[in-house]
Amino acid sequence: MTAPRTLYDKIWDDHVAHEAEDGTCHLYIDRHLVHEVTSPQAFEGLRMSGRTVRAPEKTIAVPDHNVPTTAGRDNPDQMPEDSRIQVAALDKNAKEFGIHYYPVSDVRQGIVHIVGPEQGWTLPGMTVVCGDSHTATHGAFGALAHGIGTSEVEHVLATQTLIQKKSKNMKVEITGKLRPGVTAKDITLSVIGKTGTAGGTGYVIEYCGEAIRDLSMEGRMTVCNMAIEGGARAGLIAPDEKTFEYVKGRPHAPKGAQWEAALAYWKTLYSDDDAHWDEIVTIRGEDIAPVVTWGTSPEDVLPITDVVPAPESFEGGKVGAAQRSIDYMGLTPGQKLSDIEIDTVFIGSCTNGRIEDLRAAAEIVKGKKIGVKRAMVVPGSGLVRAQAEEEGLADIFKEAGFEWRLAGCSMCLAMNPDQLAPEERCASTSNRNFEGRQGFKGRTHLMSPAMAAAAAITGKLTDVREMM
Amino acid sequence: MEKFDKLTGVAAPMPLVNIDTDMIIPKQFLKTIKRTGLGVNLFDEMRYDREGNELEDFVLNKPAYRDAQILVAGDNFGCGSSREHAPWALLDFGIRCVISTSFADIFYNNCFKNGILPIVVSPEDHEKLMDDAERGSNAVLTVDLESQTITGPDGGEIGFEVDAFKKHCLLNGLDDIGLTIENAASSIDAFEAKASAERPWV
Ligand code: SF4
Numbered sequence: 001m002t003a004p005r006t007l008y009d010k011i012w013d014d015h016v017a018h019e020a021e022d023g024t025c026h027l028y029i030d031r032h033l034v035h036e037v038t039s040p041q042a043f044e045g046l047r048m049s050g051r052t053v054r055a056p057e058k059t060i061a062v063p064d065h066n067v068p069t070t071a072g073r074d075n076p077d078q079m080p081e082d083s084r085i086q087v088a089a090l091d092k093n094a095k096e097f098g099i100h101y102y103p104v105s106d107v108r109q110g111i112v113h114i115v116g117p118e119q120g121w122t123l124p125g126m127t128v129v130c131g132d133s134h135t136a137t138h139g140a141f142g143a144l145a146h147g148i149g150t151s152e153v154e155h156v157l158a159t160q161t162l163i164q165k166k167s168k169n170m171k172v173e174i175t176g177k178l179r180p181g182v183t184a185k186d187i188t189l190s191v192i193g194k195t196g197t198a199g200g201t202g203y204v205i206e207y208c209g210e211a212i213r214d215l216s217m218e219g220r221m222t223v224c225n226m227a228i229e230g231g232a233r234a235g236l237i238a239p240d241e242k243t244f245e246y247v248k249g250r251p252h253a254p255k256g257a258q259w260e261a262a263l264a265y266w267k268t269l270y271s272d273d274d275a276h277w278d279e280i281v282t283i284r285g286e287d288i289a290p291v292v293t294w295g296t297s298p299e300d301v302l303p304i305t306d307v308v309p310a311p312e313s314f315e316g317g318k319v320g321a322a323q324r325s326i327d328y329m330g331l332t333p334g335q336k337l338s339d340i341e342i343d344t345v346f347i348g349s350c351t352n353g354r355i356e357d358l359r360a361a362a363e364i365v366k367g368k369k370i371g372v373k374r375a376m377v378v379p380g381s382g383l384v385r386a387q388a389e390e391e392g393l394a395d396i397f398k399e400a401g402f403e404w405r406l407a408g409c410s411m412c413l414a415m416n417p418d419q420l421a422p423e424e425r426c427a428s429t430s431n432r433n434f435e436g437r438q439g440f441k442g443r444t445h446l447m448s449p450a451m452a453a454a455a456a457i458t459g460k461l462t463d464v465r466e467m468m
Numbered sequence: 469m470e471k472f473d474k475l476t477g478v479a480a481p482m483p484l485v486n487i488d489t490d491m492i493i494p495k496q497f498l499k500t501i502k503r504t505g506l507g508v509n510l511f512d513e514m515r516y517d518r519e520g521n522e523l524e525d526f527v528l529n530k531p532a533y534r535d536a537q538i539l540v541a542g543d544n545f546g547c548g549s550s551r552e553h554a555p556w557a558l559l560d561f562g563i564r565c566v567i568s569t570s571f572a573d574i575f576y577n578n579c580f581k582n583g584i585l586p587i588v589v590s591p592e593d594h595e596k597l598m599d600d601a602e603r604g605s606n607a608v609l610t611v612d613l614e615s616q617t618i619t620g621p622d623g624g625e626i627g628f629e630v631d632a633f634k635k636h637c638l639l640n641g642l643d644d645i646g647l648t649i650e651n652a653a654s655s656i657d658a659f660e661a662k663a664s665a666e667r668p669w670v
Binding site for chain 1: 502504656663669
């Protein structure tokens with residue numbers, strides 16, 4: 001009998017292609033997702049050394065980070081110079097190396113972490129990598145998903161392996177039920193609030209417990225997406241019936257006899273009862289409230305009913321960091337979070353750009369008008385966009401005064417034309433509130449789609465429960 | 469990565485000391501999506517005037533040195549930032565070997581990752597090689613990595629030291645990827661065959 005293992009242990013064991021004497025492993029990679037920003041030099045490296053892509057059929061490319069999200073963008077002349085060059089480079093590399101490709105003109109184009117699962121590229125038990133830290137998203141399927149750097153992108157392209165040392169195991173259990181108005185985003189932000197942005201360093205986190213089981217696949221992706229914000233190498237959720245249901249019938253999911261074989265394997269993917277955990281964190285689902293961030297780190301998170309903290313209430317180095325955050329964000333200690341006025345609302349990103357997120361936001365917005373300068377909804381993929389139009393969500397947003405954009409990373413990061421102006425304050429469903437992330441001197445408050453929708457209507461950070 | 473075993477080529481003299489990475493490739497050229505194509509901007513500010521015209525006096529603009537493959541450079545070559553664009557630019561121009569009395573550490577290591585051989589020689593040997601490099605189109609040196617020797621135009625031989633592992637990688641053209649292929653290729657092949665039998669849907 002083998003010793004009890006965690007889900008991470010099992011996936012790891014099934015992917016070690018080579019182990020050196022010092023324990024360094026070559027981990028075999030089942031899916032390699034590629035976008036335009038971190039890949040050009042990697043392809044260039046292949047070309048210079050006369051190498052090819054070892055497994056083009058396992059490699060998928062889509063431009064997302066710096067594509068504009070406004071109409072007419074598939075005319076290259078309308079793209080800013082730097083975006084045009086990077087997108088053109090991806091076009092060329094995808095063709096030359098024969099990898100799967102979704103160009104901006106394709107309705108399936110979108111944020112790489114939304115396209116992968118949507119097209120059935122991401123499956124339980126796989127290893128998935130991408131030159132992007134939010135690759136952790138795919139962990140929602142019980143896939144081991146890492147973000148990697150450009151030199152590693154080249155290494156995976158050439159060898160289909162990644163040189164890795166094994167991480168430790170952390171279990172994050174969310175017990176019981178969530179209260180009304182509390183969502184996956186509130187869970188994941190609350191976990192980071194509790195463990196800190198470095199709390200997960202050196203670990204792969206498995207999220208479990210009743211509140212996690214109760215989440216939809218979309219919600220689970222939101223939770224895993226931010227594992228990296230807690231410092232973890234990856235986040236995982238064991239696959240179950242909901243996972244299989246989501247995967248079934250997707251374009252690249254197995255079919256027929258292969259489906260049955262896959263299913264049998266996927267059902268072995270869970271942590272054994274007596275598996276060893278290096279760290280366990282438990283949070284009661286009932287204790288989680290709708291939260292917002294007040295500072296410039298994702299760990300600067302508090303329930304919406306709270307106030308801006310005083311820097312002195314922290315310890316050690318965090319005192320100075322909190323002071324700097326508060327100054328940068330233009331806030332006053334003691335100020336009620338629900339009194340903070342908002343200029344802009346951004347609903348989208350790989351954290352919250354899926355159909356369920358848009359439904360949750362539309363639910364709040366329906367029949368009302370925005371009370372902010374600008375508000376935009378940027379669906380995570382062309383298919384999410386199409387579905388939202390079909391369901392009438394697009395009309396709800398447009399009638400309320402939202403801009404209805406084309407798919408891409410958009411205002412999640414300031415690499416495309418969608419940016420905050422200095423001191424512009426944004427309620428955002430994305431994942432990073434770092435200084436300058438959404439534009440030079442821009443101010444970001446992270447929250448769930450429903451909370452962002454509520455802020456769009458009232459013009460202030462708002463407790464969504466008052467609008468339900 | 470291209471192998472480096474034996475190189476016979478023109479050596480260009482650059483006696484200036486402390487040639488830093490900003491001189492090798494100025495920062496305005498770092499926004500590129502490529503590693504290649506930086507050769508035209510190698511030593512940009514020393515090589516062109518403000519209008520982009522070549523400066524006649526600069527060594528690599530002189531007819532004898534336009535195709536130089538070796539640089540004999542002054543002390544502390546490659547200091548400054550860690551940008552890998554510096555070896556990329558040298559390589560793209562066609563330089564495969566740099567000889568000096570000393571190198572900045574990061575640059576030195578970056579060279580090996582990109583198929584360039586940096587050689588440290590004594591001040592006496594450096595002087596001799598600088599003389600050789602100043603002979604215009606007769607400034608031809610042969611660098612043999614296997615035997616660790618530099619042969620001058622008059623047949624004189626100079627030996628040099630190089631780390632055994634780095635030498636092995638360069639001789640065989642092995643970067644990280646090359647090493648993986650050398651050490652793990654058969655394991656990866658075997659794994660792939662086994663995995664595709666066990667999990668054919670992947
Ligand atoms: S949406 Fe944001 S976090 Fe996600 S991949 Fe794009 S830039 Fe990265």
